[in-house]
Amino acid sequence: MNNFSVGLGTAAIGRPLYINIQQNVREIFDLEIFKAKGIEVLETAYKKGIRYYDTAPGYGLAEELLADWIKTKKDQTIEVATKWGYVYTANFDPNASIHEVKDHSIEQLIQQWEVSKELLPNLSTLQIHSATFDTGVLENEAVLQKLAQIKKQYHIRIGVTTSGDNQVDVLRKALEIAVDNQPLFDVFQVTYNILEQSLATILDLIKKKGNRIIIKEGLANGRLLPNPNYPHYLKLYNVLEQLAAKYEIGVDAVALRFCIQTIEPFMVLSGASDSYQLEENWKLNNFELSEEEIKQLQSFRVQSTDYWLERKKLKWH
Numbered sequence: 001m002n003n004f005s006v007g008l009g010t011a012a013i014g015r016p017l018y019i020n021i022q023q024n025v026r027e028i029f030d031l032e033i034f035k036a037k038g039i040e041v042l043e044t045a046y047k048k049g050i051r052y053y054d055t056a057p058g059y060g061l062a063e064e065l066l067a068d069w070i071k072t073k074k075d076q077t078i079e080v081a082t083k084w085g086y087v088y089t090a091n092f093d094p095n096a097s098i099h100e101v102k103d104h105s106i107e108q109l110i111q112q113w114e115v116s117k118e119l120l121p122n123l124s125t126l127q128i129h130s131a132t133f134d135t136g137v138l139e140n141e142a143v144l145q146k147l148a149q150i151k152k153q154y155h156i157r158i159g160v161t162t163s164g165d166n167q168v169d170v171l172r173k174a175l176e177i178a179v180d181n182q183p184l185f186d187v188f189q190v191t192y193n194i195l196e197q198s199l200a201t202i203l204d205l206i207k208k209k210g211n212r213i214i215i216k217e218g219l220a221n222g223r224l225l226p227n228p229n230y231p232h233y234l235k236l237y238n239v240l241e242q243l244a245a246k247y248e249i250g251v252d253a254v255a256l257r258f259c260i261q262t263i264e265p266f267m268v269l270s271g272a273s274d275s276y277q278l279e280e281n282w283k284l285n286n287f288e289l290s291e292e293e294i295k296q297l298q299s300f301r302v303q304s305t306d307y308w309l310e311r312k313k314l315k316w317h
């Protein structure tokens with residue numbers, strides 16, 4: 001495992017509010033300052049050697065910010081994975097009640113692709129943003145055909161991202177989909193962390209065909225960082241703090257390291273909202289957990305249904 005297994009997720013730098021546990025008080029929102037802070041995070045990542053950036057039109061200004069920043073780098077080794085299927089609707093209003101709207105229609109795919117393709121040639125991956133059974137996206141022939149056409153014409157990878165207590169079923173279904181006898185999906189961006197380990201049950205099947213696995217929400221949206229609102233994780237927090245002290249890093253690095261060692265993904269995404277957090281997350285490269293420590297952390301998995309029930313209760317901060 002090397003330093004290049006860390007990618008930067010841009011959800012937290014594209015919108016003033018994001019689903020997290022927000023333990024710090026945030027300043028009054030200023031769009032220009034927010035953009036400058038976002039660029040700073042992109043630069044910090046680049047200086048660290050990160051060359052994989054995950055974004056989406058649903059992340060407010062993130063995709064555009066990334067596209068503009070990439071133009072200044074002129075570096076073909078920067079790889080971008082974007083998504084389609086969510087529309088950002090909050091217009092940077094911290095008081096908005098609806099932040100994003102899901103739309104898995106063929107019209108939305110066509111519309112968002114017209115914008116996202118500006119990221120070529122750095123664009124390597126187009127993913128369905130949060131593929132689920134209820135939108136019928138994995139059975140929508142027009143969508144599947146269009147994705148296959150994009151894949152062929154632009155030589156990029158097509159992926160799914162998954163969330164929810166049935167993410168393993170969605171992954172299984174996605175793995176079966178073929179267009180013109182060719183598997184359509186080769187990138188699988190999945191929620192995985194110490195609490196939600198269901199991905200492990202389908203790991204071999206995904207990896208068998210050389211597919212890429214990208215880990216998201218490796219910190220359970222911040223719930224893995226010790227905090228009094230989740231007293232039921234106290235035992236886990238104690239173990240994480242002991243390991244953090246032993247390796248002289250933060251709890252965040254321990255939790256992300258766990259993802260790398262147990263899944264060996266193509267990438268684990270850092271969801272850092274500022275450069276400090278990114279520097280801290282990056283320390284996952286400084287140490288290795290022992291087999292015994294991994295086993296101990298694995299024992300803290302919870303039922304997927306419970307995990308996603310708690311996840312649903314998280315607010316936009």
Ligand SMILES: NC(=O)c1ccc[n+]([C@@H]2O[C@H](COP(=O)([O-])OP(=O)(O)OC[C@H]3O[C@@H](n4cnc5c(N)ncnc54)[C@H](OP(=O)(O)O)[C@@H]3O)[C@@H](O)[C@H]2O)c1
Nearest residue numbers: 009010011020022161216217218219220221271273277280
């Ligand atoms: N496809 C999808 O549906 C989907 C869904 C979610 C995420 N993603 C992708 O995955 C990426 C990562 O996901 P995520 O951001 O939800 O996951 P995460 O890593 O579980 O959580 C990130 C949050 O943890 C907190 N954090 C990180 N490092 C910290 C530190 N050192 N100290 C204190 N707090 C720290 C920050 O919260 P604060 O903001 O409160 O400081 C940050 O926003 C996203 O950027 C996005 O690209 C995709």
